[in-house]
Amino acid sequence: MLSNTEKELIVQIWDKMIPVAEDIGSEALLRMFTTFPKTKTYFSHLDISPRSEHLRCHGKKIVQALAEGARNISTLTTTLAPLSRFHAYQLRIHPTNFKLLNHCILVTLACYMGENFTPVAHAAIDKYLSAFSAVLAEKFR
């Protein structure tokens, strides 16, 4: 359940991430691969070494999708429908992995924003990421 203040906060934060989408996205992924090595099993087709082109490109896509979702929070299911189908029928990622990436996104934001990543901002983003993941996992079964 997101309040209007939280929705605004979420848009503000993700808008700031768009210009640094490659940095933020690739960092979150790298953190996930390092802390939770099993997540690498989904990326055998890419070069996910630090600073690789694949990693930066993939990270950018993720941040851009999150930013777009943030601007359309009340219609997440519609906005994310193609991504949702993709994750369900093609990627078939074990659902527990969404939480692992979400956590690493939060850590990346904390490193980047420092004190500005307040508890209230943290709560709003965490709730948003949970809602986003739930939509991505919606069609799994």
Added chain:
Amino acid sequence: MVVWTDQERACIQDIFSKLNYEDAGPKALQRALIVYPWTQRYFASFGNLYNAEAIMSNPKVAAHGIVVLHGLDRAMKNMDDIKNTYAELSVLHSEKLHVDPDNFRLLADCLTIVIAATMGSSFTADVQAAWQKFLAVVVSALRRQYH
């Protein structure tokens, strides 16, 4: 038996040496109570936890945050036997405090975020991995005596 590499040990010691317990402890606990409000159920005696501002200015929350961090300090000083170091604490959380152990990971995650915000770019992916391995061992030790 948990095996720690020299690099992991160094990472953990380094984080603790830079940690201000009186700052990080309160911040981590406040964050857990705000981001995961159901954790407030264990702190009914702490008074006003009504909103984020109240939680962040609550002296009992701050004091308890410091207690938690000193508890972690013990684990850091006994890294090769966290299981036994925490046996009594585990019994306490299970038999006396009746805390759902799934909540330990939430507080651990909040502490990680607080440290990330303080350390910024020096909290690299490798440092994060070592730190989270340490916290996973701590959480596992705390869960052990639940029957």
